[in-house]
Amino acid sequence: MNILRLDINGLLDCLSSWAGGQELYGPVKDGWRRISRDGLEAVVSIPPGAPKAPIKTFFLAQPETLFTFSARHGDDDAWIPTPPKEAPNRRVLFGVRPCDARSIALNSMPYRDDPYYQARMDKTAVVGLSCNETCSTCFCKSVGGSPYGTEGLDILLTKADGGFIAEVLTSKGEGLLEKGTGTPAGDGDMARLKALRDAAQAGTSDTQALSASFKAKNLMQLYNARLWQGLSEPCLNCGACTFLCPTCYCFDIQDEVVRQAGRRIRYWDSCMFPLFTLHASGHNPRGEKIKRVRNRFMHKLKYFTERFGALSCVGCGRCIRECPVNIDIREVIRDLLSVE
Amino acid sequence: MTKNPYLPYPARIDDVAVETEDGNIKTFRIVFENERDRATWRHTPGQFAMLSIAGKGEIPIGIASSPTEEGFVLFTVNRAGVVTTALHQIEKGTRIGIRGPLGNGFPVDGAMRGKNILIIAGGFAFTTLRATLIYLLAHRANYGKITVVYGARTPGMLLYKDEFKAWQGLDGLDLNVTIDREAPGWSGLVGFVPTITERVAPSPENAAALICGPPIMIKFTMPPLEKIGWQDDQVYLSLENRMKCGLGVCGHCNVGPVYVCKNGPVFTREQVKKLPIEF
Ligand SMILES: Cc1cc2nc3c(=O)[nH]c(=O)nc-3n(C[C@H](O)[C@H](O)[C@H](O)COP(=O)(O)OP(=O)(O)OC[C@H]3O[C@@H](n4cnc5c(N)ncnc54)[C@H](O)[C@@H]3O)c2cc1C
Ligand code: SF4
Ligand code: SF4
Numbered sequence: 001m002n003i004l005r006l007d008i009n010g011l012l013d014c015l016s017s018w019a020g021g022q023e024l025y026g027p028v029k030d031g032w033r034r035i036s037r038d039g040l041e042a043v044v045s046i047p048p049g050a051p052k053a054p055i056k057t058f059f060l061a062q063p064e065t066l067f068t069f070s071a072r073h074g075d076d077d078a079w080i081p082t083p084p085k086e087a088p089n090r091r092v093l094f095g096v097r098p099c100d101a102r103s104i105a106l107n108s109m110p111y112r113d114d115p116y117y118q119a120r121m122d123k124t125a126v127v128g129l130s131c132n133e134t135c136s137t138c139f140c141k142s143v144g145g146s147p148y149g150t151e152g153l154d155i156l157l158t159k160a161d162g163g164f165i166a167e168v169l170t171s172k173g174e175g176l177l178e179k180g181t182g183t184p185a186g187d188g189d190m191a192r193l194k195a196l197r198d199a200a201q202a203g204t205s206d207t208q209a210l211s212a213s214f215k216a217k218n219l220m221q222l223y224n225a226r227l228w229q230g231l232s233e234p235c236l237n238c239g240a241c242t243f244l245c246p247t248c249y250c251f252d253i254q255d256e257v258v259r260q261a262g263r264r265i266r267y268w269d270s271c272m273f274p275l276f277t278l279h280a281s282g283h284n285p286r287g288e289k290i291k292r293v294r295n296r297f298m299h300k301l302k303y304f305t306e307r308f309g310a311l312s313c314v315g316c317g318r319c320i321r322e323c324p325v326n327i328d329i330r331e332v333i334r335d336l337l338s339v340e
Numbered sequence: 341m342t343k344n345p346y347l348p349y350p351a352r353i354d355d356v357a358v359e360t361e362d363g364n365i366k367t368f369r370i371v372f373e374n375e376r377d378r379a380t381w382r383h384t385p386g387q388f389a390m391l392s393i394a395g396k397g398e399i400p401i402g403i404a405s406s407p408t409e410e411g412f413v414l415f416t417v418n419r420a421g422v423v424t425t426a427l428h429q430i431e432k433g434t435r436i437g438i439r440g441p442l443g444n445g446f447p448v449d450g451a452m453r454g455k456n457i458l459i460i461a462g463g464f465a466f467t468t469l470r471a472t473l474i475y476l477l478a479h480r481a482n483y484g485k486i487t488v489v490y491g492a493r494t495p496g497m498l499l500y501k502d503e504f505k506a507w508q509g510l511d512g513l514d515l516n517v518t519i520d521r522e523a524p525g526w527s528g529l530v531g532f533v534p535t536i537t538e539r540v541a542p543s544p545e546n547a548a549a550l551i552c553g554p555p556i557m558i559k560f561t562m563p564p565l566e567k568i569g570w571q572d573d574q575v576y577l578s579l580e581n582r583m584k585c586g587l588g589v590c591g592h593c594n595v596g597p598v599y600v601c602k603n604g605p606v607f608t609r610e611q612v613k614k615l616p617i618e619f
């Protein structure tokens with residue numbers, strides 16, 4: 001791994017070359033925006049916390065065209081599926097917080113064999129910005145992350161002494177930097193980085209232990225815990241939590257035909273909606289709200305953890321900030337851990 | 341990257357047979373358009389596939405034919421909603437899409453090998469059990485005695501009637517086809533599946549049972565089996581849930597931590613009992 005020191009002009013040069021050579025995106029206000037060469041200032045000062053719009057939008061496109069087909073009867077190739085030809089454009093995501101970067105790594109486990117997700121991963125470089133400041137709803141440290149975490153990133157930038165320390169983490173990250181960018185980081189920079197990391201880590205819970213406790217808990221004891229009733233009562237099933245959550249990755253698939261040109265698309269869906277599980281017979285295995293609220297949390301904390309070894313939550317706090325009835329996953333984690 | 345798992349193979353509906361007197365259940369014989377797809381298709385009884393109707397969507401349907409029946413794949417489909425209705429309306433020769441095979445299937449070459457087999461089905465759930473029965477008969481030496489209990493509301497609602505006639509009297513095959521109530525012209529068994537099961541169920545010794553049907557039928561079929569010593573790990577059930585991807589990703593079909601599409605649809609009753617009732 002290569003560590004560099006960059007001053008603000010050095011960073012602006014990098015951004016400028018990324019904005020020119022490929023697509024550059026960064027957090028602007030609450031969303032992710034394409035950044036042009038003359039809009040670079042917008043992304044060099046980013047407010048603390050993750051923007052409202054989740055980073056998954058770059059990997060789980062809204063919608064993703066799975067294939068197209070002719071819906072014209074009589075065409076020789078009527079209905080023969082044609083996968084999308086053009087590969088996604090190369091792009092750089094800048095100013096990604098370590099929690100969001102980690103969500104990319106977590107989602108790529110269920111999507112390991114998914115050609116669409118992987119094609120987008122291949123074409124995307126992720127440049128992170130560590131969090132010298134956090135928000136009241138941030139809790140990355142309690143679920144396995146760190147404000148200085150590097151998982152899912154190609155480069156991590158940390159603000160220090162009026163400039164940036166750049167940790168170049170992957171060969172894709174190397175490829176982003178032109179020769180002569182920045183200067184090699186000095187011993188002082190390294191010490192500074194280590195001190196910041198250690199300070200952030202101090203007093204945090206052992207996250208390996210957290211996954212291990214959820215794995216060790218009995219499935220049906222968690223499922224039948226008393227907390228679900230009270231927790232689910234105020235929920236409106238609006239789905240804001242799951243749509244904004246970077247690690248919620250469920251989708252629906254539909255066919256769409258416009259003037260006899262058809263395509264099959266997939267797009268985000270939510271286990272908070274009754275339709276999600278409705279059978280054609282009218283039977284609905286998660287027909288009651290309590291079952292849907294429970295499924296959202298059980299998937300994140302128990303089912304995913306059993307399957308992949310980590311919680312499907314990166315502690316970005318979006319669901320806490322945006323839930324109209326103040327349902328707080330931190331309390332759910334705490335209460336579930338005390339279920340005997 | 342290997343194959344794109346979302347792309348259906350082009351196939352044609354080669355034949356359609358109306359199975360039931362109400363016309364709501366039809367069996368579709370499907371042939372692949374590309375020789376390569378036909379040649380690489382391999383399935384196990386109990387697996388399912390996604391059938392695509394262009395512009396309407398895609399649905400999971402159990403494979404009703406046995407891998408020993410070559411050159412085509414059969415699906416028996418009950419008309420329920422958008423896609424199944426569209427399928428019922430299309431004509432012989434029409435192109436559709438097929439994706440799969442998906443799911444695990446019955447352990448015909450695993451735990452079922454060398455055992456006596458009890459097959460219990462109600463209504464139109466006999467489909468993947470037809471695939472299984474034909475497979476067992478094609479590899480007769482690998483299995484002991486086969487007992488079948490199959491029930492429908494009326495004689496006209498029974499599937500695969502001609503085949504049942506042909507199976508009648510085969511060596512080592514005990515067929516018990518029943519209807520719910522007396523009906524004119526019916527000289528066979530009368531009574532619900534659980535009642536008939538109680539009468540004909542074999543000993544659980546060196547045996548496995550496959551049960552498919554409405555939840556209520558399964559519920560009442562278990563006590564008579566338990567009474568004579570059947571254990572939950574000898575009983576295989578096939579679950580059903582709403583599905584989209586069939587690949588364990590989209591999240592629609594989970595029952596607690598398991599995905600019906602990937603870890604199932606076949607589970608032992610022992611496994612099912614440890615799960616939330618979300619199917
Ligand atoms: C493993 C498995 C095997 C099946 N085997 C058969 C079979 O052999 N014969 C048969 O007739 N039916 C079978 N079904 C049920 C069949 O999939 C549904 O009846 C069908 O999806 C209804 O689709 P629809 O578009 O007509 O109904 P709609 O109500 O219009 O459904 C809309 C969409 O919801 C989904 N959906 C709705 N109900 C179900 C359901 N019960 N299961 C799965 N997805 C659903 C589908 O994606 C469907 O396109 C099976 C289901 C599963 C899961
Ligand atoms: S955001 Fe809050 S109210 Fe809306 S579905 Fe999620 S938990 Fe329920
Ligand atoms: S569950 Fe909430 S805090 Fe956790 S990753 Fe999703 S939105 Fe962020």
Ligand code: FES
Binds near residue numbers: 590
């Ligand atoms: S159908 Fe998508 S996870 Fe099972």
